[in-house]
Amino acid sequence: MTDTDAVVFIIDDDAQVREAFVNLCRSVGLEAKAFASTDAFLRAAPPDAPACLVLDIRFPGSAPSGLDFQRRLIEADNPIPIIFITGHGDVPMSVQAMKSGAVEFLLKPVREQDLLDAIRHGIERDRRRRAEEEFVAVARRRFDALTAREREIMALVTQGFLNKQIAAELGLSEITIKVHRSHVMQKMAARSLVDLVRMSDRLLPAPTVPPAVVTRGNPP
Protein backbone atom coordinates (compact mmCIF):
# COMPACT_ATOMS: atom_id res chain seq x y z
CA MET A 1 0.00 0.00 0.00
CA THR A 2 1.39 3.31 -0.94
CA ASP A 3 -1.03 5.49 1.00
CA THR A 4 1.58 6.52 3.51
CA ASP A 5 -0.15 9.85 4.03
CA ALA A 6 -3.69 8.46 4.22
CA VAL A 7 -5.54 8.13 7.52
CA VAL A 8 -8.25 5.68 8.51
CA PHE A 9 -10.57 6.87 11.24
CA ILE A 10 -12.25 4.19 13.27
CA ILE A 11 -15.23 4.92 15.51
CA ASP A 12 -16.38 2.14 17.77
CA ASP A 13 -17.43 2.37 21.39
CA ASP A 14 -15.93 -1.04 22.06
CA ALA A 15 -12.27 -0.52 22.93
CA GLN A 16 -11.22 -4.05 22.00
CA VAL A 17 -12.86 -3.88 18.61
CA ARG A 18 -11.54 -0.47 17.67
CA GLU A 19 -8.01 -1.35 18.77
CA ALA A 20 -8.28 -4.52 16.67
CA PHE A 21 -9.27 -2.53 13.59
CA VAL A 22 -6.46 -0.04 14.22
CA ASN A 23 -4.04 -2.95 14.51
CA LEU A 24 -5.36 -4.47 11.30
CA CYS A 25 -4.96 -1.20 9.39
CA ARG A 26 -1.45 -0.64 10.71
CA SER A 27 -0.45 -4.19 9.82
CA VAL A 28 -1.05 -3.34 6.17
CA GLY A 29 0.71 0.01 6.46
CA LEU A 30 -2.32 2.24 6.87
CA GLU A 31 -2.25 5.00 9.43
CA ALA A 32 -5.28 4.59 11.70
CA LYS A 33 -6.82 6.68 14.44
CA ALA A 34 -9.52 5.45 16.77
CA PHE A 35 -12.34 7.28 18.51
CA ALA A 36 -14.77 5.97 21.09
CA SER A 37 -17.65 8.09 19.85
CA THR A 38 -18.79 10.24 16.97
CA ASP A 39 -18.57 13.27 19.22
CA ALA A 40 -14.91 12.56 19.98
CA PHE A 41 -14.30 12.29 16.24
CA LEU A 42 -15.99 15.61 15.56
CA ARG A 43 -13.98 17.32 18.29
CA ALA A 44 -10.72 16.14 16.72
CA ALA A 45 -9.06 18.30 14.07
CA PRO A 46 -10.19 17.39 10.55
CA PRO A 47 -7.52 15.49 8.62
CA ASP A 48 -5.32 17.16 6.05
CA ALA A 49 -4.81 13.91 4.18
CA PRO A 50 -6.85 11.39 2.25
CA ALA A 51 -9.01 9.71 4.82
CA CYS A 52 -11.93 7.46 5.32
CA LEU A 53 -14.13 6.62 8.25
CA VAL A 54 -14.93 3.14 9.54
CA LEU A 55 -18.11 3.55 11.56
CA ASP A 56 -19.64 0.84 13.65
CA ILE A 57 -23.40 1.36 13.59
CA ARG A 58 -23.85 -0.62 16.71
CA PHE A 59 -27.50 -0.27 17.19
CA PRO A 60 -30.05 0.70 14.62
CA GLY A 61 -32.43 2.19 17.16
CA SER A 62 -29.94 4.10 19.20
CA ALA A 63 -29.86 7.82 18.89
CA PRO A 64 -27.86 9.18 17.19
CA SER A 65 -27.46 6.19 14.93
CA GLY A 66 -24.74 5.77 12.32
CA LEU A 67 -27.17 6.96 9.67
CA ASP A 68 -27.94 10.11 11.66
CA PHE A 69 -24.23 10.74 11.96
CA GLN A 70 -23.81 10.30 8.21
CA ARG A 71 -26.57 12.86 7.66
CA ARG A 72 -24.92 15.23 10.08
CA LEU A 73 -21.60 14.99 8.24
CA ILE A 74 -23.29 15.65 4.91
CA GLU A 75 -25.11 18.67 6.36
CA ALA A 76 -21.82 19.92 7.80
CA ASP A 77 -20.30 19.55 4.33
CA ASN A 78 -17.83 16.96 5.57
CA PRO A 79 -17.41 14.62 2.63
CA ILE A 80 -15.27 11.97 4.34
CA PRO A 81 -16.11 8.55 2.82
CA ILE A 82 -17.82 6.26 5.33
CA ILE A 83 -17.61 2.49 5.63
CA PHE A 84 -20.39 1.14 7.81
CA ILE A 85 -19.92 -1.95 9.90
CA THR A 86 -22.86 -3.41 11.73
CA GLY A 87 -23.70 -6.48 13.73
CA HIS A 88 -27.29 -6.60 12.57
CA GLY A 89 -27.97 -4.53 9.53
CA ASP A 90 -31.07 -4.76 7.44
CA VAL A 91 -31.73 -3.98 3.80
CA PRO A 92 -33.48 -0.61 4.23
CA MET A 93 -30.64 0.55 6.44
CA SER A 94 -27.96 -0.46 3.98
CA VAL A 95 -29.89 1.09 1.09
CA GLN A 96 -30.23 4.33 3.02
CA ALA A 97 -26.53 4.33 3.87
CA MET A 98 -25.41 3.63 0.32
CA LYS A 99 -27.82 6.23 -1.11
CA SER A 100 -26.29 8.78 1.20
CA GLY A 101 -22.91 8.01 -0.26
CA ALA A 102 -21.43 5.31 1.95
CA VAL A 103 -18.47 3.47 0.46
CA GLU A 104 -19.51 0.09 1.77
CA PHE A 105 -21.87 -1.52 4.22
CA LEU A 106 -20.25 -4.49 5.92
CA LEU A 107 -21.67 -7.06 8.31
CA LYS A 108 -19.82 -8.24 11.39
CA PRO A 109 -17.68 -10.22 11.67
CA VAL A 110 -16.01 -8.47 8.78
CA ARG A 111 -13.75 -10.32 6.34
CA GLU A 112 -10.36 -8.69 6.33
CA GLN A 113 -10.17 -8.36 2.55
CA ASP A 114 -13.62 -6.78 2.34
CA LEU A 115 -12.72 -4.21 4.95
CA LEU A 116 -9.31 -3.38 3.51
CA ASP A 117 -10.72 -3.17 -0.03
CA ALA A 118 -13.42 -0.84 1.20
CA ILE A 119 -10.88 1.27 3.07
CA ARG A 120 -8.65 1.54 0.01
CA HIS A 121 -11.64 2.35 -2.12
CA GLY A 122 -12.71 5.02 0.35
CA ILE A 123 -9.24 6.52 0.57
CA GLU A 124 -8.96 6.53 -3.20
CA ARG A 125 -12.28 8.29 -3.43
CA ASP A 126 -11.15 10.83 -0.89
CA ARG A 127 -7.83 11.28 -2.66
CA ARG A 128 -9.68 12.01 -5.93
CA ARG A 129 -12.02 14.35 -4.17
CA ARG A 130 -9.12 16.17 -2.57
CA ALA A 131 -7.32 16.38 -5.90
CA GLU A 132 -10.47 17.72 -7.46
CA GLU A 133 -10.90 20.25 -4.68
CA GLU A 134 -7.29 21.26 -5.04
CA PHE A 135 -7.78 21.65 -8.79
CA VAL A 136 -10.88 23.77 -8.28
CA ALA A 137 -9.19 25.87 -5.61
CA VAL A 138 -6.25 26.60 -7.89
CA ALA A 139 -8.53 27.34 -10.82
CA ARG A 140 -10.62 29.59 -8.59
CA ARG A 141 -7.52 31.52 -7.52
CA ARG A 142 -6.49 31.95 -11.14
CA PHE A 143 -10.01 32.91 -12.19
CA ASP A 144 -10.13 35.51 -9.45
CA ALA A 145 -7.04 37.10 -10.98
CA LEU A 146 -8.85 37.66 -14.31
CA THR A 147 -10.30 41.03 -15.27
CA ALA A 148 -14.02 41.37 -15.79
CA ARG A 149 -13.54 41.47 -19.59
CA GLU A 150 -11.37 38.36 -19.49
CA ARG A 151 -13.99 36.46 -17.45
CA GLU A 152 -16.63 37.51 -19.91
CA ILE A 153 -14.53 36.25 -22.82
CA MET A 154 -13.63 33.02 -20.95
CA ALA A 155 -17.29 32.27 -20.41
CA LEU A 156 -18.08 32.72 -24.07
CA VAL A 157 -15.02 30.84 -25.29
CA THR A 158 -15.73 27.84 -23.12
CA GLN A 159 -19.30 27.77 -24.40
CA GLY A 160 -17.86 27.16 -27.83
CA PHE A 161 -18.34 30.58 -29.39
CA LEU A 162 -15.85 31.53 -32.07
CA ASN A 163 -13.69 34.65 -31.68
CA LYS A 164 -15.69 36.26 -34.43
CA GLN A 165 -19.00 35.62 -32.64
CA ILE A 166 -17.58 36.92 -29.39
CA ALA A 167 -16.24 40.06 -31.08
CA ALA A 168 -19.65 40.68 -32.53
CA GLU A 169 -21.35 39.94 -29.23
CA LEU A 170 -19.16 42.30 -27.25
CA GLY A 171 -18.70 44.89 -29.98
CA LEU A 172 -14.92 44.47 -30.04
CA SER A 173 -12.42 43.64 -32.75
CA GLU A 174 -11.50 40.03 -33.29
CA ILE A 175 -7.85 40.95 -32.61
CA THR A 176 -8.74 42.29 -29.19
CA ILE A 177 -10.65 39.12 -28.42
CA LYS A 178 -7.64 37.05 -29.41
CA VAL A 179 -5.37 39.06 -27.12
CA HIS A 180 -7.78 38.71 -24.20
CA ARG A 181 -8.20 35.04 -24.95
CA SER A 182 -4.47 34.40 -24.89
CA HIS A 183 -4.29 36.28 -21.55
CA VAL A 184 -7.02 34.07 -20.21
CA MET A 185 -5.19 30.93 -21.33
CA GLN A 186 -2.01 32.19 -19.74
CA LYS A 187 -3.52 33.35 -16.45
CA MET A 188 -5.56 30.18 -16.09
CA ALA A 189 -2.50 28.09 -16.98
CA ALA A 190 -4.63 26.20 -19.49
CA ARG A 191 -2.67 24.19 -21.98
CA SER A 192 -5.61 23.79 -24.30
CA LEU A 193 -9.19 24.89 -24.80
CA VAL A 194 -10.32 21.57 -23.28
CA ASP A 195 -8.30 22.40 -20.16
CA LEU A 196 -10.02 25.74 -19.91
CA VAL A 197 -13.43 24.15 -20.39
CA ARG A 198 -12.76 21.72 -17.54
CA MET A 199 -11.94 24.64 -15.28
CA SER A 200 -14.88 26.72 -16.30
CA ASP A 201 -17.19 23.74 -15.74
CA ARG A 202 -16.27 23.90 -12.08
CA LEU A 203 -16.11 27.68 -11.79
CA LEU A 204 -18.96 29.01 -13.85
CA PRO A 205 -22.64 28.17 -13.71
CA ALA A 206 -23.55 25.90 -16.60
CA PRO A 207 -25.40 27.58 -19.46
CA THR A 208 -29.09 26.89 -19.36
CA VAL A 209 -29.28 25.99 -23.07
CA PRO A 210 -26.73 24.57 -25.49
CA PRO A 211 -24.84 27.33 -27.35
CA ALA A 212 -25.51 25.77 -30.78
CA VAL A 213 -29.10 26.97 -30.86
CA VAL A 214 -28.54 30.46 -29.52
CA THR A 215 -26.56 33.29 -30.84
CA ARG A 216 -25.72 34.76 -27.46
CA GLY A 217 -24.11 33.11 -24.47
CA ASN A 218 -25.32 33.73 -20.96
CA PRO A 219 -23.42 36.37 -19.09
CA PRO A 220 -21.10 34.92 -16.46
Added chain:
Amino acid sequence: MSVSQLPAVEAAAPARSTLFTHLSTQAVYRYSLPVVAVAAATVGTKLLGVAIAPDRPSFFLFFAAVVSSSWFAGPGPGWLSVALSILAVDYLVIPPTYVLDFDAKDIPRLVAFVTCCVSANALSLQRRRAEAALRQARDTLELRVCERTAELQAINDRLRAEAAERVRAETALRATQTALARAARIMTVGELTASIAHEINQPLAAVVANANAALNWLRRDPPGLAEATASVAAIVAAGERAGDVIGRIRALVAKRPPDMTKVDPGEIVNSVLSLVHGELATRGIALDHAFEPGLPRVTGDRVQLQQLVLNLVHNAMEAMAGVSDRAPCLAVRTMRAGAAAVALVVEDNGRGFEGADIEDLFEPFHSTKCGGMGLGLSICRAITELHGGRIGAAPGVPYGAVFRITLPITEQP
Protein backbone atom coordinates in the same frame (compact mmCIF):
# COMPACT_ATOMS: atom_id res chain seq x y z
CA MET B 1 -45.99 -51.83 103.85
CA SER B 2 -49.16 -53.80 103.24
CA VAL B 3 -51.17 -53.63 100.08
CA SER B 4 -54.33 -52.55 101.84
CA GLN B 5 -52.59 -49.39 102.87
CA LEU B 6 -52.10 -48.44 99.29
CA PRO B 7 -54.60 -45.97 97.91
CA ALA B 8 -57.40 -47.35 95.79
CA VAL B 9 -55.34 -47.70 92.74
CA GLU B 10 -56.35 -50.50 90.48
CA ALA B 11 -53.52 -52.91 89.93
CA ALA B 12 -52.94 -54.22 86.51
CA ALA B 13 -55.71 -56.62 85.38
CA PRO B 14 -53.57 -59.74 84.83
CA ALA B 15 -52.40 -59.58 88.44
CA ARG B 16 -55.90 -59.47 89.90
CA SER B 17 -56.37 -63.16 90.93
CA THR B 18 -53.00 -63.35 92.68
CA LEU B 19 -53.90 -60.13 94.40
CA PHE B 20 -56.97 -61.72 96.03
CA THR B 21 -55.02 -64.58 97.52
CA HIS B 22 -52.44 -62.09 98.59
CA LEU B 23 -55.13 -59.98 100.26
CA SER B 24 -56.61 -62.91 102.24
CA THR B 25 -53.16 -63.95 103.41
CA GLN B 26 -52.56 -60.38 104.45
CA ALA B 27 -55.88 -60.31 106.45
CA VAL B 28 -54.75 -63.29 108.52
CA TYR B 29 -51.48 -61.57 109.30
CA ARG B 30 -53.20 -58.32 110.07
CA TYR B 31 -55.72 -59.79 112.53
CA SER B 32 -53.12 -61.88 114.24
CA LEU B 33 -51.14 -58.73 115.06
CA PRO B 34 -53.63 -57.36 117.74
CA VAL B 35 -53.97 -60.80 119.27
CA VAL B 36 -50.23 -61.19 119.59
CA ALA B 37 -49.76 -57.60 120.69
CA VAL B 38 -52.46 -57.74 123.39
CA ALA B 39 -51.17 -61.12 124.59
CA ALA B 40 -47.67 -59.68 124.80
CA ALA B 41 -49.01 -56.63 126.67
CA THR B 42 -50.89 -58.85 129.11
CA VAL B 43 -47.85 -60.97 129.79
CA GLY B 44 -45.68 -57.88 130.12
CA THR B 45 -48.11 -56.20 132.45
CA LYS B 46 -48.36 -59.28 134.56
CA LEU B 47 -44.59 -59.60 134.80
CA LEU B 48 -44.17 -55.90 135.53
CA GLY B 49 -46.93 -56.12 138.13
CA VAL B 50 -45.14 -59.00 139.89
CA ALA B 51 -41.79 -57.24 139.70
CA ILE B 52 -42.72 -53.66 140.52
CA ALA B 53 -46.20 -53.00 141.91
CA PRO B 54 -48.47 -56.02 142.25
CA ASP B 55 -51.35 -54.02 143.71
CA ARG B 56 -51.25 -51.17 141.12
CA PRO B 57 -50.72 -52.61 137.71
CA SER B 58 -49.89 -50.22 134.83
CA PHE B 59 -51.78 -50.28 131.48
CA PHE B 60 -49.33 -48.53 129.25
CA LEU B 61 -48.29 -51.72 127.45
CA PHE B 62 -51.92 -52.12 126.28
CA PHE B 63 -51.88 -48.63 124.83
CA ALA B 64 -48.77 -49.59 122.93
CA ALA B 65 -50.49 -52.74 121.68
CA VAL B 66 -53.55 -50.73 120.55
CA VAL B 67 -51.52 -47.98 118.88
CA SER B 68 -49.22 -50.41 117.09
CA SER B 69 -52.12 -52.64 115.99
CA SER B 70 -54.14 -49.80 114.54
CA TRP B 71 -51.04 -48.19 113.09
CA PHE B 72 -49.59 -51.21 111.40
CA ALA B 73 -52.73 -53.27 110.65
CA GLY B 74 -55.54 -50.76 110.16
CA PRO B 75 -58.91 -49.94 111.74
CA GLY B 76 -60.28 -53.53 112.07
CA PRO B 77 -57.29 -54.91 113.93
CA GLY B 78 -57.14 -51.67 115.90
CA TRP B 79 -60.67 -51.98 117.24
CA LEU B 80 -60.03 -55.67 117.84
CA SER B 81 -57.01 -54.79 119.93
CA VAL B 82 -59.12 -52.30 121.92
CA ALA B 83 -61.71 -54.96 122.65
CA LEU B 84 -59.08 -57.58 123.50
CA SER B 85 -57.23 -55.13 125.75
CA ILE B 86 -60.40 -54.28 127.70
CA LEU B 87 -61.22 -57.94 128.09
CA ALA B 88 -57.63 -58.75 129.07
CA VAL B 89 -57.48 -55.92 131.58
CA ASP B 90 -60.80 -56.82 133.10
CA TYR B 91 -60.12 -60.52 133.07
CA LEU B 92 -56.49 -60.69 134.04
CA VAL B 93 -55.33 -57.41 135.54
CA ILE B 94 -58.08 -55.75 137.49
CA PRO B 95 -58.98 -57.77 140.58
CA PRO B 96 -60.77 -59.95 141.00
CA THR B 97 -58.74 -61.57 138.29
CA TYR B 98 -59.81 -64.43 136.00
CA VAL B 99 -63.45 -63.34 136.12
CA LEU B 100 -65.25 -60.80 133.93
CA ASP B 101 -66.34 -58.88 136.99
CA PHE B 102 -64.98 -55.83 138.71
CA ASP B 103 -65.31 -53.85 141.87
CA ALA B 104 -67.20 -50.61 141.97
CA LYS B 105 -64.03 -48.81 143.07
CA ASP B 106 -62.31 -49.94 139.90
CA ILE B 107 -64.97 -48.40 137.61
CA PRO B 108 -63.17 -45.05 137.20
CA ARG B 109 -59.89 -46.83 136.33
CA LEU B 110 -61.65 -49.08 133.90
CA VAL B 111 -63.51 -46.17 132.31
CA ALA B 112 -60.29 -44.23 132.12
CA PHE B 113 -58.56 -47.19 130.51
CA VAL B 114 -61.35 -47.76 128.03
CA THR B 115 -61.43 -44.07 127.14
CA CYS B 116 -57.69 -43.96 126.75
CA CYS B 117 -57.68 -47.11 124.64
CA VAL B 118 -60.44 -45.81 122.39
CA SER B 119 -58.80 -42.39 122.06
CA ALA B 120 -55.37 -43.88 121.39
CA ASN B 121 -56.85 -46.11 118.75
CA ALA B 122 -58.87 -43.26 117.22
CA LEU B 123 -55.84 -40.95 117.17
CA SER B 124 -53.65 -43.63 115.72
CA LEU B 125 -56.22 -44.41 113.04
CA GLN B 126 -56.69 -40.76 112.25
CA ARG B 127 -52.99 -40.33 111.93
CA ARG B 128 -52.85 -43.37 109.73
CA ARG B 129 -55.66 -42.04 107.50
CA ALA B 130 -53.96 -38.70 107.23
CA GLU B 131 -50.75 -40.41 106.25
CA ALA B 132 -52.59 -42.55 103.72
CA ALA B 133 -54.41 -39.54 102.28
CA LEU B 134 -51.13 -37.73 101.99
CA ARG B 135 -49.57 -40.69 100.25
CA GLN B 136 -52.56 -40.97 97.98
CA ALA B 137 -52.36 -37.28 97.15
CA ARG B 138 -48.69 -37.66 96.38
CA ASP B 139 -49.31 -40.70 94.23
CA THR B 140 -52.22 -39.00 92.44
CA LEU B 141 -49.98 -36.07 91.79
CA GLU B 142 -47.30 -38.34 90.43
CA LEU B 143 -49.88 -40.01 88.26
CA ARG B 144 -51.13 -36.69 87.00
CA VAL B 145 -47.62 -35.55 86.26
CA CYS B 146 -47.08 -38.79 84.39
CA GLU B 147 -50.28 -38.27 82.45
CA ARG B 148 -49.45 -34.67 81.62
CA THR B 149 -45.94 -35.60 80.62
CA ALA B 150 -47.32 -38.23 78.28
CA GLU B 151 -49.78 -35.70 76.88
CA LEU B 152 -47.03 -33.17 76.35
CA GLN B 153 -44.93 -35.84 74.75
CA ALA B 154 -47.74 -36.62 72.33
CA ILE B 155 -48.21 -32.95 71.51
CA ASN B 156 -44.49 -32.62 71.02
CA ASP B 157 -44.41 -35.56 68.67
CA ARG B 158 -47.29 -34.11 66.71
CA LEU B 159 -45.55 -30.75 66.49
CA ARG B 160 -42.36 -32.43 65.40
CA ALA B 161 -44.21 -34.31 62.70
CA GLU B 162 -45.89 -31.10 61.60
CA ALA B 163 -42.56 -29.31 61.49
CA ALA B 164 -41.05 -32.10 59.42
CA GLU B 165 -44.02 -31.96 57.08
CA ARG B 166 -43.59 -28.24 56.82
CA VAL B 167 -39.90 -28.54 56.04
CA ARG B 168 -40.77 -31.06 53.33
CA ALA B 169 -43.38 -28.72 51.89
CA GLU B 170 -40.98 -25.81 52.02
CA THR B 171 -38.28 -27.83 50.31
CA ALA B 172 -40.74 -28.80 47.61
CA LEU B 173 -41.86 -25.19 47.28
CA ARG B 174 -38.29 -24.00 47.02
CA ALA B 175 -37.52 -26.61 44.39
CA THR B 176 -40.55 -25.47 42.40
CA GLN B 177 -39.56 -21.85 42.80
CA THR B 178 -36.03 -22.63 41.69
CA ALA B 179 -37.31 -24.45 38.64
CA LEU B 180 -39.74 -21.66 37.87
CA ALA B 181 -37.07 -19.03 38.33
CA ARG B 182 -34.81 -20.90 35.96
CA ALA B 183 -37.57 -21.16 33.38
CA ALA B 184 -38.11 -17.42 33.68
CA ARG B 185 -34.38 -16.79 33.34
CA ILE B 186 -34.23 -18.87 30.21
CA MET B 187 -37.19 -16.93 28.87
CA THR B 188 -35.57 -13.61 29.68
CA VAL B 189 -32.27 -14.69 28.19
CA GLY B 190 -34.20 -15.80 25.12
CA GLU B 191 -35.73 -12.36 24.82
CA LEU B 192 -32.29 -10.83 25.04
CA THR B 193 -30.76 -13.03 22.36
CA ALA B 194 -29.99 -10.17 20.01
CA SER B 195 -28.23 -8.26 22.73
CA ILE B 196 -26.28 -11.31 23.86
CA ALA B 197 -25.33 -12.22 20.30
CA HIS B 198 -23.88 -8.76 20.00
CA GLU B 199 -21.92 -9.20 23.22
CA ILE B 200 -20.29 -12.29 21.73
CA ASN B 201 -19.94 -10.85 18.25
CA GLN B 202 -17.88 -7.93 19.50
CA PRO B 203 -14.95 -9.92 20.89
CA LEU B 204 -15.26 -12.25 17.92
CA ALA B 205 -14.81 -9.31 15.57
CA ALA B 206 -11.76 -8.26 17.59
CA VAL B 207 -10.35 -11.79 17.40
CA VAL B 208 -10.73 -11.98 13.63
CA ALA B 209 -9.27 -8.53 13.02
CA ASN B 210 -6.33 -9.10 15.35
CA ALA B 211 -5.63 -12.52 13.88
CA ASN B 212 -5.54 -11.07 10.38
CA ALA B 213 -3.31 -8.28 11.63
CA ALA B 214 -0.97 -10.80 13.24
CA LEU B 215 -0.68 -12.66 9.92
CA ASN B 216 0.02 -9.41 8.14
CA TRP B 217 2.71 -8.45 10.65
CA LEU B 218 4.37 -11.86 10.26
CA ARG B 219 4.27 -11.71 6.46
CA ARG B 220 6.16 -8.44 6.46
CA ASP B 221 9.80 -8.34 5.57
CA PRO B 222 11.27 -8.16 8.14
CA PRO B 223 8.37 -9.62 10.20
CA GLY B 224 6.87 -7.31 12.83
CA LEU B 225 7.29 -9.77 15.66
CA ALA B 226 6.53 -7.33 18.48
CA GLU B 227 3.32 -6.22 16.73
CA ALA B 228 2.37 -9.82 15.96
CA THR B 229 2.87 -10.71 19.63
CA ALA B 230 0.71 -7.77 20.71
CA SER B 231 -1.96 -8.87 18.23
CA VAL B 232 -2.00 -12.39 19.63
CA ALA B 233 -2.22 -11.01 23.17
CA ALA B 234 -5.23 -8.96 22.05
CA ILE B 235 -6.75 -12.14 20.60
CA VAL B 236 -6.35 -13.85 23.95
CA ALA B 237 -8.01 -10.96 25.76
CA ALA B 238 -10.92 -10.87 23.31
CA GLY B 239 -11.31 -14.64 23.48
CA GLU B 240 -11.43 -14.51 27.24
CA ARG B 241 -14.05 -11.82 27.09
CA ALA B 242 -16.22 -13.92 24.79
CA GLY B 243 -15.75 -16.82 27.18
CA ASP B 244 -16.88 -14.62 30.07
CA VAL B 245 -20.05 -13.68 28.24
CA ILE B 246 -20.82 -17.33 27.51
CA GLY B 247 -20.01 -18.21 31.10
CA ARG B 248 -22.39 -15.56 32.42
CA ILE B 249 -25.20 -16.78 30.21
CA ARG B 250 -24.55 -20.39 31.08
CA ALA B 251 -24.56 -19.57 34.76
CA LEU B 252 -27.83 -17.75 34.25
CA VAL B 253 -29.59 -20.65 32.53
CA ALA B 254 -27.85 -23.53 34.29
CA LYS B 255 -29.87 -25.89 36.47
CA ARG B 256 -28.35 -25.84 39.91
CA PRO B 257 -29.36 -25.55 43.55
CA PRO B 258 -29.11 -22.12 45.20
CA ASP B 259 -25.60 -21.43 46.40
CA MET B 260 -25.47 -18.83 49.15
CA THR B 261 -22.23 -16.88 49.16
CA LYS B 262 -21.18 -13.37 50.03
CA VAL B 263 -21.77 -11.17 47.04
CA ASP B 264 -21.14 -7.55 46.14
CA PRO B 265 -24.42 -5.85 45.12
CA GLY B 266 -22.65 -3.52 42.70
CA GLU B 267 -20.96 -6.42 40.96
CA ILE B 268 -24.31 -8.20 40.57
CA VAL B 269 -25.84 -5.13 38.96
CA ASN B 270 -22.82 -4.63 36.70
CA SER B 271 -22.90 -8.17 35.42
CA VAL B 272 -26.55 -7.76 34.49
CA LEU B 273 -26.00 -4.39 32.84
CA SER B 274 -23.20 -5.88 30.75
CA LEU B 275 -25.72 -8.35 29.33
CA VAL B 276 -28.42 -5.80 28.59
CA HIS B 277 -26.11 -3.05 27.43
CA GLY B 278 -26.83 -3.91 23.81
CA GLU B 279 -30.55 -4.15 24.37
CA LEU B 280 -30.59 -0.74 26.06
CA ALA B 281 -28.71 0.84 23.19
CA THR B 282 -30.93 -0.87 20.63
CA ARG B 283 -33.97 0.57 22.32
CA GLY B 284 -32.27 3.94 22.65
CA ILE B 285 -32.56 3.87 26.43
CA ALA B 286 -30.15 6.04 28.36
CA LEU B 287 -28.58 4.33 31.36
CA ASP B 288 -27.95 6.18 34.57
CA HIS B 289 -26.26 4.05 37.16
CA ALA B 290 -24.75 5.01 40.46
CA PHE B 291 -23.20 2.55 42.88
CA GLU B 292 -22.43 3.82 46.35
CA PRO B 293 -18.78 3.02 46.95
CA GLY B 294 -17.73 0.69 49.74
CA LEU B 295 -21.07 -1.03 50.11
CA PRO B 296 -20.98 -4.09 52.36
CA ARG B 297 -21.67 -7.45 50.84
CA VAL B 298 -24.85 -9.45 51.25
CA THR B 299 -25.37 -13.17 51.49
CA GLY B 300 -27.14 -14.56 48.50
CA ASP B 301 -27.26 -16.72 45.45
CA ARG B 302 -25.43 -14.83 42.72
CA VAL B 303 -27.56 -16.16 39.87
CA GLN B 304 -30.85 -15.53 41.62
CA LEU B 305 -29.84 -11.99 42.53
CA GLN B 306 -28.75 -11.43 38.94
CA GLN B 307 -32.11 -12.68 37.81
CA LEU B 308 -33.80 -10.37 40.26
CA VAL B 309 -32.02 -7.37 38.76
CA LEU B 310 -32.41 -8.69 35.22
CA ASN B 311 -36.17 -9.08 35.68
CA LEU B 312 -36.54 -5.56 37.02
CA VAL B 313 -34.35 -4.07 34.29
CA HIS B 314 -36.18 -6.07 31.65
CA ASN B 315 -39.52 -4.93 33.05
CA ALA B 316 -38.33 -1.35 33.00
CA MET B 317 -37.26 -1.66 29.36
CA GLU B 318 -40.66 -3.12 28.46
CA ALA B 319 -42.42 -0.34 30.31
CA MET B 320 -40.53 2.27 28.31
CA ALA B 321 -41.33 0.69 24.95
CA GLY B 322 -43.79 2.77 23.01
CA VAL B 323 -43.25 5.88 25.10
CA SER B 324 -42.40 8.54 22.54
CA ASP B 325 -42.92 11.89 24.24
CA ARG B 326 -39.80 11.65 26.39
CA ALA B 327 -36.33 10.16 26.13
CA PRO B 328 -36.37 6.75 27.84
CA CYS B 329 -34.04 6.54 30.79
CA LEU B 330 -33.23 3.65 33.09
CA ALA B 331 -31.68 4.40 36.46
CA VAL B 332 -30.06 1.68 38.56
CA ARG B 333 -28.64 2.57 41.93
CA THR B 334 -27.25 0.75 44.93
CA MET B 335 -26.98 2.38 48.33
CA ARG B 336 -27.01 1.83 52.08
CA ALA B 337 -30.44 1.47 53.62
CA GLY B 338 -29.94 2.07 57.31
CA ALA B 339 -27.37 0.24 59.37
CA ALA B 340 -28.30 -3.30 58.46
CA ALA B 341 -29.37 -3.32 54.82
CA VAL B 342 -28.39 -2.47 51.28
CA ALA B 343 -30.93 -1.06 48.85
CA LEU B 344 -31.09 -1.62 45.14
CA VAL B 345 -33.29 0.70 43.13
CA VAL B 346 -34.40 0.26 39.53
CA GLU B 347 -36.25 3.24 38.12
CA ASP B 348 -37.71 3.96 34.71
CA ASN B 349 -39.72 6.73 33.12
CA GLY B 350 -42.01 4.43 31.19
CA ARG B 351 -45.73 3.86 31.31
CA GLY B 352 -45.81 3.30 35.05
CA PHE B 353 -48.54 1.25 36.68
CA GLU B 354 -51.40 2.85 34.77
CA GLY B 355 -53.75 2.67 37.70
CA ALA B 356 -52.93 -0.96 38.51
CA ASP B 357 -53.00 -1.79 42.18
CA ILE B 358 -49.41 -1.83 43.42
CA GLU B 359 -50.37 -4.40 46.05
CA ASP B 360 -51.28 -6.90 43.31
CA LEU B 361 -48.11 -6.40 41.30
CA PHE B 362 -46.19 -9.13 43.01
CA GLU B 363 -48.99 -11.69 42.86
CA PRO B 364 -48.39 -14.53 40.44
CA PHE B 365 -50.19 -14.37 37.10
CA HIS B 366 -50.96 -10.71 37.57
CA SER B 367 -49.78 -8.92 34.47
CA THR B 368 -50.24 -5.48 33.01
CA LYS B 369 -48.13 -6.37 30.02
CA CYS B 370 -49.79 -7.59 26.88
CA GLY B 371 -48.67 -11.19 26.49
CA GLY B 372 -46.99 -11.20 29.88
CA MET B 373 -47.17 -14.29 32.04
CA GLY B 374 -47.31 -12.22 35.20
CA LEU B 375 -44.56 -14.25 36.79
CA GLY B 376 -41.61 -11.87 36.65
CA LEU B 377 -42.43 -9.79 39.70
CA SER B 378 -43.73 -12.73 41.72
CA ILE B 379 -40.41 -14.44 41.09
CA CYS B 380 -38.66 -11.25 42.13
CA ARG B 381 -40.57 -11.29 45.38
CA ALA B 382 -39.86 -14.96 45.96
CA ILE B 383 -36.15 -14.40 45.42
CA THR B 384 -36.10 -11.33 47.65
CA GLU B 385 -37.88 -13.15 50.46
CA LEU B 386 -35.59 -16.14 50.11
CA HIS B 387 -32.76 -13.71 50.80
CA GLY B 388 -34.52 -12.23 53.81
CA GLY B 389 -35.12 -8.98 51.98
CA ARG B 390 -38.08 -6.87 50.96
CA ILE B 391 -39.28 -5.60 47.61
CA GLY B 392 -41.48 -2.61 47.06
CA ALA B 393 -42.82 -0.56 44.19
CA ALA B 394 -43.88 3.03 43.86
CA PRO B 395 -44.93 5.27 41.00
CA GLY B 396 -42.12 7.35 39.53
CA VAL B 397 -42.24 11.15 39.55
CA PRO B 398 -43.52 12.40 37.20
CA TYR B 399 -43.66 9.18 35.18
CA GLY B 400 -42.66 5.58 35.36
CA ALA B 401 -42.05 3.20 38.20
CA VAL B 402 -39.54 2.75 41.01
CA PHE B 403 -38.71 -0.71 42.33
CA ARG B 404 -36.73 -0.93 45.52
CA ILE B 405 -35.20 -4.04 47.01
CA THR B 406 -33.56 -4.12 50.41
CA LEU B 407 -31.28 -6.98 51.35
CA PRO B 408 -29.85 -7.51 54.83
CA ILE B 409 -26.13 -7.01 55.28
CA THR B 410 -24.22 -10.02 56.51
CA GLU B 411 -20.86 -8.55 57.36
CA GLN B 412 -19.36 -5.29 58.42
CA PRO B 413 -17.55 -3.44 55.66
